[in-house]
Each structure stands twice: as structure tokens, then as C-alpha cells.
Amino acid sequence: MGVDVTAIFEEQRGRLFGIAYRMLGTVADAEDVVQDAWVRWSQVTAVVEMPGAYLARTVTNLALNRLGSAAVQREWYVGPWLPEPLVTAPDVADEVVEGEALAESVSLAMLVVLETLSPLERAVFVLREVFGYPHAEIALALDRSESAVRQLARRAKSHVQARRPRFGTTPEEQHRVTEEFLAACVGGELGVVMELLAPDVTVWSDGGGRNSAALRPVRGAENVARFLLGVTRKLGSQFMVHPATVNGRPGAVVTFHGLVNTVSSLEVADGRIREVYILRNPDKLQHVRVPGRPG
Incomplete structure (x- = not known):
């Protein structure tokens, strides 16, 4: 050539x-x-x-x-x-997530619609x-x-x-709400978790039959809060939450006994969490690395 x-x-x-x-x-x-x-x-x-x-x-x-x-x-x-999921360290851009428009197009919420x-x-x-x-x-x-x-x-x-209606929110608000939410889940603070959830919040969890997950979407603030805190309790004390950017959105990688167990991503609007995506199928997490951890 x-x-x-x-x-x-x-x-x-x-x-x-x-x-x-x-x-x-x-x-x-x-x-x-x-x-x-x-x-x-x-x-x-x-x-x-x-x-x-x-x-x-x-x-x-x-x-x-x-x-x-x-x-x-x-x-x-x-x-x-x-x-x-596409996982990077918080505030680190990935080659397929450049700018607000591309970040929106690669979000888990958008990919589900596609x-x-x-x-x-x-x-x-x-x-x-x-x-x-x-x-x-x-x-x-x-x-x-x-x-x-x-x-x-x-x-x-x-x-x-x-x-896929667009919700006006700033990256700063997304990160703030996500950080508060993750801390409340780890601390088992039901009241705080409830305050951060929109009334019509929905959780989608994907275990693929390989790991425990809800077989149908969980809807409503109280149901979602109790479901998420129940998952946290089942993990006991041998888990760690690592903040991450997941498909251009604030989220987290959860490790259990040092191994990647769960990846979650949140959709935030008007200071509340509207959607939560939880990936627990190990087949889909093989490529995930904990942000900041070598290798």
C-alpha cells in the first residue's frame, strides 16, 4: 500500500x-x-x-x-x-469516553436502550x-x-x-451523590440511603445465573434501599468498595477477599439516584481491574 x-x-x-x-x-x-x-x-x-x-x-x-x-x-x-462494564479510575478519561456526548452514549443506561x-x-x-x-x-x-x-x-x-430522557446534572453532583450513597451503603445507614434515592428509582442486577442477583428489576426507594443493604450485609466484612468511573458514570468496583465481585454504576439527577446498575456475572468481570491497583 x-x-x-x-x-x-x-x-x-x-x-x-x-x-x-x-x-x-x-x-x-x-x-x-x-x-x-x-x-x-x-x-x-x-x-x-x-x-x-x-x-x-x-x-x-x-x-x-x-x-x-x-x-x-x-x-x-x-x-x-x-x-x-468499562471501568477506569475516577476522573480518568477512557479512549471511548471523551466528552459529555460520548460519555452519555456509552453509559450502561444508554446501552440498555440500544x-x-x-x-x-x-x-x-x-x-x-x-x-x-x-x-x-x-x-x-x-x-x-x-x-x-x-x-x-x-x-x-x-x-x-x-x-432515554436526558437529565440535567453536573459531574460534580454525580460524584458527590455517589460518594455519599456508597458510604451510606457500607455503613448500613438506611435513612441516608433512602434520602439519596429518587422515589421511582430502579435497580437492574445481572448475575447471569452465575452469581446471586435479582431476577427482575427492583423498583421504589424503600425496596431498593433494603435490597442494596441486604446485599451489603451478605458480603460481611471481607469486602472493599473502590470508587471508579463505570462507562463514563460514577460507580464502584467491589472486591470480596481481594477479588472483583461486583461492578455498579449510578444515574443521578436532581440530587437523587434514579437508576442503579449492578453487574455480578463473573464472565462479564474478567477484564475488570481495580482502579489504582497494579496489573
């Missing part, structure tokens, strides 16, 4: 992973898709005038191929299905609304007409807006 194909690919890697992860919701599958894209890219012999667009198209179609089998697997999933879109709608939404690709370029990537892509984009955007 007469160019440094490795350098070009590495320059695009973060965006490619971001596309694949938002479409698939699993870190391992997203990494596999990026690796497959690299294999295809390294074998190209013709000159590619727009390598970024070419690679985005390749990753999108590889991800679409995987979504069909993933949907079948999730039909048999035990309890609520949640995406695999799960309700058709594969094509999901691809169009990610490419258009998250990464700003023009309709004509998306049409080329998906081998659809531009008018069909515009229709898919409108339908997907309307669907997401209806199910």
Missing part, C-alpha cells in the same frame, strides 16, 4: 473499539471485531483513499454479523442482561448520533439507500429519546 498500515490502524483503534462496543455491549466481542478488522486491513493491497471510513465500515459490518447470534443467546439469559433497537437501527444510531458520520457514508457502509438510512436514523433517534 506504500503507507504505514499499522500506524493508520492504531490511529483509528479507539474509534473502532467505540463503534463495536456500543453495537455489541461486550468488551471481548468488541476487541475480537477490532482484531478481525485489523486482519482484513492488513491484507488490503489497493490504495484506500479514506481509511477511517473504510475501517468504520468494516467494523460495523463485522459487528452486525455478530449481533444475530448474540440476540439468540440473550433470549436464554437468566435475569436482566447488562452490557460488560439493546431494544434492531441491529440496523443500532448501527445507524451509533454511526450517526454518536460519531457523526453523514447519511451518505452510512448508506455506503450498510449497502442501503440514503433515504432508507435517513428513515432508520429518524426511527432509532425517536425510539432512544422516548426511552
Whole structure:
């Protein structure tokens, strides 16, 4: 090709992973898709005038191929299905979480909504609304007409807006409420936990049949508070809570006897917690490292 194909690919890697992860919701599958894209890219012999667009198209179609089998697997999933978490140290930006708009698009709450879109709608939404690709370029990537892509984009955007209302809150408020909430849970302070929960708060917990978790969403401040404090009590004294950024939102990694046991993420609005996402399926936590801990 007469160019440094490795350098070009590495320059695009973060965006490619971001596309694949938002479409698939699993870190391992997203990494596999990026690796497959690299294999295809390294074998190209013709000159590619727009390598970024070419690679985005390749990753999108590889991800679409995987979504069909993933949907079948999730039909048999035990309890609520949640995406695999992306965990970083507090206030540390990840290559797929840059800025408020991208952080919102990778939040667990948003990824759960994206799960309700058709594969094509999901691809169009990610490419258009998250990464700003023009309709004509998306049409080329998906081998659809531009008018069909515009229709898919409108339908997907309307669907997401209806199910994912935006709440105005500052990062400072999110961190403050999260810190107070985690401290109250660890301390078993039911009253404080209740005060920090919105009346219509909902908890989704994903154990995948591999670890204890609620098989249905838990709703309402009192039910949620008692559920969370009950989980904390069951862990006894051999657990530690490590503040973390989880998919661009304040959250925590919980270790039990030194091993990662749980990852949680919170959605905060108007000084109250509206949604709690708890991941306890060990298959989804294999890649998680405790923030600040070597290795």
C-alpha cells in the first residue's frame, strides 16, 4: 500500500473499539471485531483513499454479523442482561469516553436502550448520533439507500429519546451523590440511603445465573434501599468498595477477599439516584481491574 498500515490502524483503534462496543455491549466481542478488522486491513493491497471510513465500515459490518447470534443467546439469559462494564479510575478519561456526548452514549443506561433497537437501527444510531458520520457514508457502509438510512436514523433517534430522557446534572453532583450513597451503603445507614434515592428509582442486577442477583428489576426507594443493604450485609466484612468511573458514570468496583465481585454504576439527577446498575456475572468481570491497583 506504500503507507504505514499499522500506524493508520492504531490511529483509528479507539474509534473502532467505540463503534463495536456500543453495537455489541461486550468488551471481548468488541476487541475480537477490532482484531478481525485489523486482519482484513492488513491484507488490503489497493490504495484506500479514506481509511477511517473504510475501517468504520468494516467494523460495523463485522459487528452486525455478530449481533444475530448474540440476540439468540440473550433470549436464554437468566435475569436482566447488562452490557460488560468499562471501568477506569475516577476522573480518568477512557479512549471511548471523551466528552459529555460520548460519555452519555456509552453509559450502561444508554446501552440498555440500544439493546431494544434492531441491529440496523443500532448501527445507524451509533454511526450517526454518536460519531457523526453523514447519511451518505452510512448508506455506503450498510449497502442501503440514503433515504432508507435517513428513515432508520429518524426511527432509532425517536425510539432512544422516548426511552432515554436526558437529565440535567453536573459531574460534580454525580460524584458527590455517589460518594455519599456508597458510604451510606457500607455503613448500613438506611435513612441516608433512602434520602439519596429518587422515589421511582430502579435497580437492574445481572448475575447471569452465575452469581446471586435479582431476577427482575427492583423498583421504589424503600425496596431498593433494603435490597442494596441486604446485599451489603451478605458480603460481611471481607469486602472493599473502590470508587471508579463505570462507562463514563460514577460507580464502584467491589472486591470480596481481594477479588472483583461486583461492578455498579449510578444515574443521578436532581440530587437523587434514579437508576442503579449492578453487574455480578463473573464472565462479564474478567477484564475488570481495580482502579489504582497494579496489573
